[in-house]
Amino acid sequence: MKPVTAKATPAAIAMLRQATALAPKRSKVSDGLLPSAAHLNQNPDSDHNTGMAVDLTHDPKNGIDCGVIFKNLKQDLRVKYLIFQGVIWFPGKDDRVYTGSNKHMKHLHVSIKDGHGWDTYDWFPWMGGPKKWNKVKSKFSKVKAIKQDPASPKED
Numbered sequence: 001m002k003p004v005t006a007k008a009t010p011a012a013i014a015m016l017r018q019a020t021a022l023a024p025k026r027s028k029v030s031d032g033l034l035p036s037a038a039h040l041n042q043n044p045d046s047d048h049n050t051g052m053a054v055d056l057t058h059d060p061k062n063g064i065d066c067g068v069i070f071k072n073l074k075q076d077l078r079v080k081y082l083i084f085q086g087v088i089w090f091p092g093k094d095d096r097v098y099t100g101s102n103k104h105m106k107h108l109h110v111s112i113k114d115g116h117g118w119d120t121y122d123w124f125p126w127m128g129g130p131k132k133w134n135k136v137k138s139k140f141s142k143v144k145a146i147k148q149d150p151a152s153p154k155e156d
């Protein structure tokens with residue numbers, strides 16, 4: 001079993017916070033950071049144990065469509081793998097059928113690559129997050145965000 005950390009990584013926490021900032025009414029029923037006892041039994045070597053994974057509730061009615069997010073996160077270099085609605089994806093590979101017992105029908109699982117636990121850059125850049133956040137964030141964080149992602153649109 002992978003030892004269980006006391007706290008999820010900032011990158012994992014940031015995904016849930018950013019989703020809530022973008023979609024304040026979203027459901028959080030299937031959100032998750034650290035493993036429950038049941039989860040530990042089911043999957044003793046989960047990336048949730050190390051705080052390097054996050055579960056995001058699928059709630060398209062309230063602005064969090066994990067189908068769309070699954071597709072878009074394939075561009076995010078922090079992603080180690082994704083699972084949603086019976087499909088698993090690894091960088092550089094095609095979608096594959098996920099054979100685990102939990103098909104992830106109600107949430108998207110995101111595992112984060114080693115070395116990216118502190119990277120809290122916008123997980124949802126296609127949703128216009130930074131534009132919204134710039135209203136409340138300092139100029140400093142704006143500059144930093146652009147530097148961290150050279151692929152982001154210049155006008156942002």
Ligand SMILES: [Zn+2]
Nearest residue numbers: 053054055109
């Ligand atoms: Zn998970």
